[in-house]
Amino acid sequence: ELGAQVEVIHNKPSGLNINERCGSQYTQDLETRVKETGAAIGLAFDGDGDRLIAVDEKGKTITGDQILVICAKVLKDRGELKNDLLVSTVMSNLGLTFACRKLGFKHHASKVGDRYVLEDMQRLGAVIGGENSGHMIFLDNHTTGDGTLAALQLVAAMIREGKPLSELAKQMEIYPQKLINVPVKAKPDIAAVPQVMEAIRQVERHLGDQGRVLVRYSGTQNACRVMVEGPTNEMTEKYCKEIAEAVKSALADPENIGPSADDWRF
Incomplete structure (x- = not known):
């Protein structure tokens, strides 16, 4: 109705193939198709449609954090970013915090979960918030994550700015991030585990x-999640492994050690 040419892929459900090589967690086919067709944007939704991850016109995946920054900046420019505030979670990339600071609005990090x-x-009186995974809430329009709504907001931002998505995404630099998941036998307060706290302080x-x-425990598994962000991939990986090894030494179940820390990932 608005004049856009839309092509849909992975739209033949069998009842068994939900999210199979598609959706917000698997954007490879979408990246390829965007480049093949010369599309302006690719939009990837998860199985129940409450998450959005985008692909720019060059075939590069754009994260949920980047989409939040893009949309918040447009709201800021239009005088519609209530309390000059964007809400995300503690798992958002460090680059989001720096981008908010550079663009002139505040950032609040909530606990993990939409x-x-x-x-x-x-x-706090915010109108936009979400998670790097693609859950986004535009509170003036809806009180829950809605991938279609987020997609429309992102396309509207591109039109209002008059720029391709690849250019808008440059407003946020993504810092290298390493995540390691360590199985544990118990979940004592991290602050009460000297060996782990010393490793954290050193890093x-x-x-x-x-x-x-x-460093936080999983809410659903007997695991401790270690995340480190830093200026280089090498430094980030090195420090994350050091903390994960300290967690393993102090808290891991010797009967359930599993793979080496190199393979303990989210």
């Missing part, structure tokens, strides 16, 4: 303001 994003949006001293460390 329900916590919504709670903090309502508590934080080395990183300074050029990175960050997040």
Whole structure:
């Protein structure tokens, strides 16, 4: 109705092939098709349609964090970014925080989960929030994640800015991020485990303001999740492994050690 040419792929469900090589977590086929057709944008939704990940006109995947920054900047320019605030989670890339600072609005990090994003949006008076995974809430339009709504907001941002998605995405630099998942036998307060806390403090001293460390337990598994962000891939991987080894030494179940830390990933 609006004059766009739309091509849909992976739209033949069998009842068994949900998210099979497609959707917001598997964008390879979409990347290829965007480049083959010369499309302006590719839009990838998850199985129940509440998440969006985009592909720019060059075939590069754009993260949920980048989409949030793009849309928040347009709202800011239009005087519609309530309280000059964007809400995401503690798992958002460090580049999002720096981008918000550079673009002139505030960033609040909630606990992981779109329900916590919504709670903090309502508590702090924000109109946009979400997760790097693609859950996005535009509170003036909806109170939950809606991939189609997020896609329309992103396309509208491209039209209003008059720029391709690849250019808009440059507003946020993505910092190298390493994630390691360590099986544990118990979940004591991390602050009460000296060996782990010392490893965290050492890494934080080395990183300074050029990175960050997040160590938290899974809410659904007997696992400790270690995340490190830093200025280079090499440094980020090195420090993440050091903390993961400290967690393994202090908390891992010797009967369920599993793979080496090199393979413990989310």
